[in-house]
Amino acid sequence: MPSVFETTPAAAAIPITFATDATWQAISKHLPAEALKFAEANGFKASPGKCLTLPASDGRIAQVLFGLEDETSPSRDPFRPGALPGLLPPGVYRFANSPHDIRLAALAFALGSYRFGRYRKTDAPEVRLVPPEGIDAADILRMADAAALARDLINTPSNDMGPEELAEAAQTLAARFGASFNCITGDELTRQNFPLIHAVGMASTRAPRLIDFSWGDPGHPKVTLVGKGVCFDTGGLDLKPSSGMLIMKKDMGGAANVLALAQMVMDAKLKVRLRVLIPAVENAVAGNAFRPLDIFKSRKGLTVEIGNTDAEGRLVLADALALAGEEKPELLIDLGTLTGAARVALGPDLPPFYTNDETLAEDVARCARQENDPLWRMPLWPPYDSLLDSKVADINNAPSGTFAGSITCALFLQRFVEAATSWLHVDIYGWTPTAKPARPEGGECQAARAIYKLLGERYG
Known part of the structure; x- marks a missing residue:
């Protein structure tokens, strides 16, 4: 830009x-x-x-x-x-x-x-x-350029922004800042123990993959970003109606915003050891698509019953979060366009965030206000954890009821977060339905500026 x-x-x-x-x-x-x-x-x-x-x-x-x-x-x-x-x-x-x-x-x-x-x-x-x-004009340009990256990635239709193209965009960004880059593709995901990512993406002719790059001094505090990269979501066999599928090119908005945030962090040279993980898939319909009531063993070892194939984002994030925790980061952050329930509760402009770290919650809320990048804290409400129970597996990915959908999604993800000192989950929309000042209609950069402000304060 x-x-x-x-x-x-x-x-x-x-x-x-x-x-x-x-x-x-x-x-x-x-x-x-x-x-x-x-x-x-x-x-x-x-x-x-x-x-x-x-x-x-x-x-x-x-x-x-x-x-x-x-x-x-x-x-x-x-x-x-x-x-x-x-x-x-x-x-x-x-x-x-x-x-x-x-x-x-x-x-x-x-x-x-x-x-x-x-x-x-x-x-x-x-x-x-x-x-x-x-x-600080340079910092403003840094944020504007990152927002343009996120918007461009989200606005690009899925025929030109599949898992491979998303990986190429991440590799280009990694190369720009000298980050080490790795990508696990297709059946190699099962061999390297990412069964949920593979299950969601295996029906597409476009191979699923796990994008992984690292940047910064290994001696600095570890900050890991995980972004949902569902490049198009049909809903799978639990097929979405046409109206619900219309803007599903934006379902990789979590990945786009994680890349925007990573660009800001690296360009500002914050004192972190940054790792970026993006499970990139297309949730397609085919004879080999995963089915309702299928059961898969996750990377963490928990068995997951598929209550709904349209709750696929939390599945791919689960394997990536399990991997992230294996190196015990100081701060683990995931972003994803995950639930319609979040939009019903708070609308498209105000993403909910979840954390059990009270200091982190206060800092996120304050930075969101300061940056005019709205976020609103929602509870990781323990009594709802039982809604995820399965009679035949360790956990079900989608409760059968209609209540507390964004909260139960966060609780599902929490099951796969163990070793991180602090964890932050943000359920973004990634889209501006009607143009507003500074926010053109289309793909949107959400939460990234607020989190960049937070990281700048902690690690600048």
Whole structure:
């Protein structure tokens, strides 16, 4: 993604003046008389998202007025300035005054400049921003570039983003930062004891695989990231309806966001020994597809009864989490687009997270607020653990009832986490259904910026 920031001296850039209902009267008093008349003639009221370019006497743009919510408004959106790249004429701009959070406004501007143009020409915004003083422009670009990576991977349709292509993207990223890379493919998964990953992916003509790369000083604290890489999910033999299958190209959103997070960690040179594990599969329908009530022995040794083939994400994560725990990381984090129950509870914009580490939970929640990367803690509620009971195996992957689906998924995964000092599970959506400022419709980077902030504080 080209840099949205410009090194032009600020004096040569077009000023953007932010206004609210509360500040508009004072701001309007300082406008030239002709500019104020122009604003009044265009009905500018400083309402949130309202944008008006004011002409200079020579016909050029003198400045831009942009409306924000009042500082105390409960609906205040720190990313409101992210709408600007899609509203402004080509040019170089600067912030003339401070929005509510100048760092988040600059980040929103960068995130709002993203366009997915792999398959047709897009009108990428020809706007650039002079970085406001006092912000870390390099870090903002780091986050924007990582978000673009996640969005590109998710937006790419499954015919061009299968397990092999996802592995190639991970290998390219690993090579960029000198990480060691390994990939276990096809039947080799069973020989190396990853039976659940193989079971989910074996019906596809595109071989399943486990992507594994490591970076950093082996003496630094071990941080392991695990991302669900289901490149397309039909639901398997428990077939999804067509409406439920429509955007299942995004079911590798956990993997995409783990790669985005890894890119930020490596680019920032955080003092960690980073390991990334991505089980990459396609949950397809064929004569050799795994079936309801099949039983498989997992890498950990627990036998798993298949209550539903559409609860496949937790299966592939289970084997990867078991592998991750074998080297006892200080922090183990998994991300996956896992349950519709999470969307019913919290909607598409607010992923739930789970952990039994109270300090980690507080830090995650705080970082999510600071980065405007919303997350909400949900409980690993022990009484629901019995919902996973099986009469014929150690555990069932999908309870038969309809209650607490996101919680029981987290409890299922917890069974495969043992040796990590701390564990964090995030049930993301990875998709923006309707465009919002800084968040175009389509694949989305969720949780990665908040977790990057957390890791930066702990290991920077």
